[in-house]
Amino acid sequence: MPIDEITQKVSDRYARAASTGEQMCCPTSYDMADLQSFIPEEVLKISYGCGTPAGLKTVSHGETVLDIGSGGGIDCFEASRLVGPTGHVIGIDMTDTMLAIARKNAPSVAVNLGYASSNVEFRKGMADAIPVIDGAVDLIISNCVINLAPDKRKVFREMFRVAKPGGRFTISDIVADQAVPQYLVHDAEKWGDCLSGALTLTDYIAGMVGAGFLGIHLLKSSPWQVIDGIHFVSVTLTGYKLPTGAPVSAVRYATLRGPFSRVVDELGTTYLRGIPQPITPDTVCLLSQVPLVPHFILSSGPLWLDRADDRWTAVYPADAPCLWQGYFAMLAGPFVEAADDDNHVYRRGEPLEICSKTLKVLEADGYAPHFVIINRAGQSASGDAVTCSPDEGGCC
Numbered sequence: 001m002p003i004d005e006i007t008q009k010v011s012d013r014y015a016r017a018a019s020t021g022e023q024m025c026c027p028t029s030y031d032m033a034d035l036q037s038f039i040p041e042e043v044l045k046i047s048y049g050c051g052t053p054a055g056l057k058t059v060s061h062g063e064t065v066l067d068i069g070s071g072g073g074i075d076c077f078e079a080s081r082l083v084g085p086t087g088h089v090i091g092i093d094m095t096d097t098m099l100a101i102a103r104k105n106a107p108s109v110a111v112n113l114g115y116a117s118s119n120v121e122f123r124k125g126m127a128d129a130i131p132v133i134d135g136a137v138d139l140i141i142s143n144c145v146i147n148l149a150p151d152k153r154k155v156f157r158e159m160f161r162v163a164k165p166g167g168r169f170t171i172s173d174i175v176a177d178q179a180v181p182q183y184l185v186h187d188a189e190k191w192g193d194c195l196s197g198a199l200t201l202t203d204y205i206a207g208m209v210g211a212g213f214l215g216i217h218l219l220k221s222s223p224w225q226v227i228d229g230i231h232f233v234s235v236t237l238t239g240y241k242l243p244t245g246a247p248v249s250a251v252r253y254a255t256l257r258g259p260f261s262r263v264v265d266e267l268g269t270t271y272l273r274g275i276p277q278p279i280t281p282d283t284v285c286l287l288s289q290v291p292l293v294p295h296f297i298l299s300s301g302p303l304w305l306d307r308a309d310d311r312w313t314a315v316y317p318a319d320a321p322c323l324w325q326g327y328f329a330m331l332a333g334p335f336v337e338a339a340d341d342d343n344h345v346y347r348r349g350e351p352l353e354i355c356s357k358t359l360k361v362l363e364a365d366g367y368a369p370h371f372v373i374i375n376r377a378g379q380s381a382s383g384d385a386v387t388c389s390p391d392e393g394g395c396c
């Protein structure tokens with residue numbers, strides 16, 4: 001399908017939904033009672049996101065927030081409250097009907113929040129040609145939109161362009177556990193359902209890294225649909241446009257604490273748990289970002305750790321039989337590759353089959369935030385027939 005045709009069909013679909021108030025889309029976890037206290041019903045009922053932009057929790061007063069594909073404006077209005085009257089929120093959308101509803105409701109939200117005038121504006125524009133000047137935005141959010149854009153690389157490049165150095169994004173979107181086949185890609189109806197345009201998690205994160213973002217990591221995931229064996233999952237990801245010119249720092253080494261036994265960061269450096277790794281100033285900057293901090297000890301001189309040290313972390317698999325029940329784990333950052341203590345090597349976004357024992361390991365605190373877990377066997381797998389024991393070999 002030509003790009004213009006996809007865009008037109010998606011826009012028609014959302015215009016129709018907005019004008020009829022049709023219920024659509026995916027799992028979100030808004031506190032609706034709270035939102036109803038200041039956002040009109042007309043906006044809330046056309047909330048078509050697939051997550052909650054949890055990154056809004058990181059917003060400070062006075063910041064500028066951009067919402068790509070703002071729809072009826074639900075996330076813009078929540079951002080409006082959080083940035084306060086001195087902050088600024090820009091929603092962009094390509095669909096006139098959506099823009100009209102959002103614009104119409106902005107003044108009442110401002111009144112409900114006690115602002116002298118609205119701090120939200122809605123601009124007509126495309127995700128791959130964002131009508132915002134370079135380096136203007138502290139936080140970019142988007143809720144179930146980028147999968148609808150035919151050229152995602154262009155969208156990621158645009159996001160990087162408009163973000164301030166030191167800025168960040170939090171995006172909820174639909175990804176797939178494998179490449180979406182052509183017969184679905186060319187299904188116009190499924191574009192509007194946020195399915196046909198879904199990237200794999202690997203390609204999604206690689207696209208963002210390719211655009212220049214780093215420290216990309218998972219905030220949340222939840223299953224969405226399984227179609228013809230393809231698992232579509234809603235993920236919420238955050239990443240950073242690191243400040244230009246790494247700050248002066250005495251740090252020269254990073255020692256991996258665990259629980260991973262080995263990791264490769266997005267700049268290509270490999271770390272082995274407990275062994276000091278010399279690092280560059282750019283890497284110091286990357287490893288100082290929130291999601292990476294708990295994994296490392298940064299030091300000016302080489303620092304070795306052994307397992308007797310409190311700072312060494314590990315989650316060992318139980319010495320017990322395991323069952324193959326259809327579970328697969330997908331690493332979702334902040335590393336490109338990571339190994340556990342049972343010889344599994346997880347590559348970002350690539351589903352790796354795991355047994356019940358490994359599932360338990362990955363559900364532990366140090367691991368759980370980094371993985372999307374899917375079950376390709378459906379409900380029926382008991383695993384009984386494929387029990388294995390570590391003593392007999394052949395186990396994971």
Ligand SMILES: C[S@@+](CC[C@H](N)C(=O)[O-])C[C@H]1O[C@@H](n2cnc3c(N)ncnc32)[C@H](O)[C@@H]1O
Pocket residue numbers: 010011014025046047048049050068069070071072073074075092093094095098125126127128142143144145148149150
């Ligand atoms: C699934 S709805 C989500 C709306 C909103 N984010 C929410 O959470 O309710 C997708 C929205 O993105 C807009 N949209 C889709 N593709 C777009 C694109 N390429 N550029 C700009 N807006 C787009 C649609 O018009 C629609 O309003």
